[in-house]
Amino acid sequence: MLRKRLLGAVVVRQGWAVQSFGYRRWLPLGKPEFLVENLDRWGADGIVVLAIDRGDQGPDLQLIERLGALGLSTPLTYGGGLSTEEHARAAVRAGAERLVLDSVLSHNPQAVGAMASAVGVQALVAALPLLHGADGELQHLQHRTGSKGALAGPICELIAGEQVSEILVIDAAGEGKGKGFDPALIQAVERHTGLPLLAFGGLDRPEQIRPLLSRSQLAGVVVGNALNYREHAIGQLKASLTDQPLRPHRQRCSV
Amino acid sequence: MNGGRLTVGIVDYGVGNHTSVLRCVRQLGFRARISPQPDELDQADVLLLPGVGAFPTAMNRLHASGLVGYLQQAAQLGRPLIGICLGMQLLAENSTELGFTPGLGLIPGAVEAIGEPRWHIGWNSLEVAEGQTLLHASDGEVMYFNHSYAFQGPEAFVAAWSRVREGSEPLVAAIQRGSVWGLQFHPEKSQAPGLELLDRLIRAGGEC
Numbered sequence: 335m336l337r338k339r340l341l342g343a344v345v346v347r348q349g350w351a352v353q354s355f356g357y358r359r360w361l362p363l364g365k366p367e368f369l370v371e372n373l374d375r376w377g378a379d380g381i382v383v384l385a386i387d388r389g390d391q392g393p394d395l396q397l398i399e400r401l402g403a404l405g406l407s408t409p410l411t412y413g414g415g416l417s418t419e420e421h422a423r424a425a426v427r428a429g430a431e432r433l434v435l436d437s438v439l440s441h442n443p444q445a446v447g448a449m450a451s452a453v454g455v456q457a458l459v460a461a462l463p464l465l466h467g468a469d470g471e472l473q474h475l476q477h478r479t480g481s482k483g484a485l486a487g488p489i490c491e492l493i494a495g496e497q498v499s500e501i502l503v504i505d506a507a508g509e510g511k512g513k514g515f516d517p518a519l520i521q522a523v524e525r526h527t528g529l530p531l532l533a534f535g536g537l538d539r540p541e542q543i544r545p546l547l548s549r550s551q552l553a554g555v556v557v558g559n560a561l562n563y564r565e566h567a568i569g570q571l572k573a574s575l576t577d578q579p580l581r582p583h584r585q586r587c588s589v
Numbered sequence: 590m591n592g593g594r595l596t597v598g599i600v601d602y603g604v605g606n607h608t609s610v611l612r613c614v615r616q617l618g619f620r621a622r623i624s625p626q627p628d629e630l631d632q633a634d635v636l637l638l639p640g641v642g643a644f645p646t647a648m649n650r651l652h653a654s655g656l657v658g659y660l661q662q663a664a665q666l667g668r669p670l671i672g673i674c675l676g677m678q679l680l681a682e683n684s685t686e687l688g689f690t691p692g693l694g695l696i697p698g699a700v701e702a703i704g705e706p707r708w709h710i711g712w713n714s715l716e717v718a719e720g721q722t723l724l725h726a727s728d729g730e731v732m733y734f735n736h737s738y739a740f741q742g743p744e745a746f747v748a749a750w751s752r753v754r755e756g757s758e759p760l761v762a763a764i765q766r767g768s769v770w771g772l773q774f775h776p777e778k779s780q781a782p783g784l785e786l787l788d789r790l791i792r793a794g795g796e797c
Contacts, residue, residue, distance in 0.1 A: 335755050337712040337731060377780060379712060405612030409733055409778045426641060429606045431735060431778065451687070453642050456708050456737045499708045499737070530710070553711060581712040581731050584781055 337581040338547050339379035339554030340572060342561050343534060344369045346385040346397065346414070353559045355510035357386065357463075357477060363562055370401050373561065374408045376568045379581055381410050382502075382534075382556055384434065388415025389478065393425045402429020413461060417441070419448040426453050434502055436461040437478045443488035446497050459532070460489070460498040463506040464519045472522045475506040485526075493527045500530045500553060508536030510559060515546060524551050532556055540574035547578040595795040596620040598633025600660070600676075602650045605641035610673065613777035617788045627659045635794035636663060640675030644684040644700060644738065647675055648692065657693065664695045669768045669794025671787075677764065677771030678740060686738050696766045698742020703760065706753060708737045713751040713774075715762055721748045723793055724763060730782035732762070732774035739773065740764055768797050 344366050345354045351369045352360035363369065366383060373381045383401065385394045393415045401410060412425055413434025425433055433453065438445055439460055450458055463475040465482070473482040474489070492498060503523050505515045515536045523531060530553035533546050538560040546552050561567045572583040597614045599607050601623045614621040614637070624630055638660070640647050651657050664670055672680045681692045684700035692700070703709055717728040727749075734751065740761040748770070750759035764771040770790055776783035 335714065336709070336753050339711055402606060402608050403612075405616055406609065407613065407778060407780045407784060409735070409775070427606050429608055431641070431775075451643065452646075454737065456710055456735050457641070496707060499710060530706075530708075 338579050340580055341380040341382050341554055341556045342373035342378040343382045343556045343558040345558060346383060347387050367400055371404055374406045376566050377583055378408055378568050381408050383412050385414030391415050393421050395424055395428045398425055398428035398430050418445055419452045422449040422453045432457045432459055434459045434461050439489045440476060440486055443492055446492055450497050456499045458498040459500045459502050461502045461504060463504040465507040500532055502532045502534055505535030511536050512538035514542040520549060540571060594620050595634045595791060597635045597637050597791060598630040599623040600636060600638045601625040602654045602656055604647045604650050607639055610639045610777050619791060625654050635669040635791050638672040638676035642675060644678055644686040645690045647679055648690050660693055664769050667768050669797050671790055672771040674775055677773050680771045681740055695769050696746050696764050698740050700738050701741050703737055703739050709734045709753060709760055716750045718748050723789055724748055727786045732779040732783055734774045736773060
């Protein structure tokens, strides 16, 4: 039976791993390689590296190559600056297993099909930073422009056409606060699609993660800041979530 | 074998990233080299065929690299060959991914879309087929999968299965015909259980 996943996230800005507070303030944490290596060693079910300031620069291929050179035995997912088929090919060639697509979904949705043909739909994850507006309506936050609004038609079509294989639902308001993930965001996305979902933002403690994992459409949770301050935090979290269908924790060891 | 250590030849046909496989094989203590050159691959005790992406693209690249005949001949000669993920699918007779494409034809069977759900992504346990002594120690172990097409073929060549849900139809997770093996999951990304399994297969290949 397919297990649910507990993934570790590393947010990268200007080449440095940072702790993000709502994508508005950033606390430098060090070289991304160190954090990624720890997550690999501690037995994360996957590592998600998000380079949040790439804009039109394309993917940070040097970063992906440096991470690939670590000899990780954990699947690596990369997001940041991916907007063309060639970007997708290059990121996979550099060492990413899966790719997180964000602004391309709004700015150039036609490119997503070509990316899927190049690297496979199973490699593509759509990132949707969401929050509730003043009247409680669902809003999509465009990091690049800072604008908020309803999910654009082309994005809904991409999702309905299953041109991506998973959706990374980001609690844009709760990100970096450790106060838990707003489950209403997941419920709202579930009404649009049957695609597997990943939840990211504000997740820190087992009691915040458990109700999300119990949702059948949720394939996994992505935890960021909380993993950076405790050694073996993955194992500790999993030890508190043995009632959930997660992969049993097995720390990396040499053969 | 060179100096007592097995050498693994990672077949480079320009698709995907082979560095993680190279690092993994070296971590296991084997010699390893990535090459598209038959004369260099001839020096290897075990051939490893990785792959990510789409089946037709990969087969086109294998043809363009002149490696189709080389791999078919290697299998005929009984050389150990391990295909990983898309590399496993390429061992089949054909695939319907993005249209019909003939494969290497080293193991009877075809590659078809998974159906419902459309993808098999994440960590799943192996159900090892009876009599598969080499994989037996990995029965029940959890490996990392990421695919939307799967091998379908005679049970005689299926070495292990996986199920998306309890009680659901099994998906082929590993195949074998003689010294040719295919692993649908990524052993190099499956942490200790994957490394242990790959280690056993390479060592067994070295004894062929």
